[in-house]
Amino acid sequence: MEVALLLLLVIPYLVIRYFVIDHDTQTDKDRQRFNQGIQLIQKHQFSEALLYFDQAVVQHPKSAVAYAYRGRCNLKHANYYSAIYDLTHALSLDNTIADAYVDKGIAFYKLEMNQDAFREFDKGVWHQRGQSPDAFRWRALARIQLQQLPQAENDLKRAVALGDENAAFLLNQPPFSRKVLF
Template sequence: MEVALIGFCFILYLTIRYFVIDHDTQADKDRLRFAHGIRLIHLHQYDEALVYFDKAVKTYPKSAIAFAYRAKCHLRNQNAHSALFDLTCALSFDNTIADAYLDKGIALFELNLYSEAFKEFDKAVWYFRGQQPDAIRWRALSRMKLEQYSQAQKDLIRAIELGDENSAYLLKQPPFSNVIYS
């Protein structure tokens, strides 16, 4: 009886430990691991962050987060091709990083690959659950390049509802400047 009780308690402990307490994803763990480099990006110290994430990619060659943040540095340095390479690697390791889809779309947009950029922005909007105005605005910009103006207008209005002032500015520009909104 005592052995069964101890066994039951042990199984209960393991269940709680692995399914309730320790449920961080690898991306969550990597965000903690690379907190210093992420802080550098938030402080707009992109050159230092690039050096940091170069080392991180070499040390952790299968870290989606390290590749994704190094790509952010490449984007800020206007190196879209390197950013695209890093984002492709990041998404091959973890295809649930919404920021990676957004950044990949931006890199493709900068390379004038609007149809491909739209697809990445659409994925970003989906992974952000439609609550990230930057992703919606970028999707609208790619739609404008693809001459899908009515859908772009709807995206811009949705981004404004989420508080995006850049989208409000875009709606005041042609081809939307003559449209009256209710």
């Protein structure tokens, strides 16, 4: 009897609690908070965005989103070591930001650290659940540098299947283009 009464009290409590609790993650809240800076990046105003996220990092030092977007701005300004630092810090705060893995891989790739770049692109593909053509294309570029041509070709084909025209162009370039002689 007491168990039934307890269940009658616990079930409504759980239902009410479910509808009252905020379900947004800290990353979602930070994306809303830094929407102004994110819009600057989308408009390709990277200098202004870098200043914005410099201030955001000072005001919110535990925000993975602020560090990730500052890292993206540093990447666009070819400050690769600063980008790697910011993106590494962002991923240490929240390791589920898939774009940060790809951006970090691009920085490593630009520094010709191909093994590290491949590892980051691989993580980016995994975290984006195979739905990002950019991650596949960049991973293929790193694999080309590592002389993993069959796997690179597969990555490029998957990127093309996801709609990446740049990957289609790369597939028509050596070492993937095969000329048939009659």
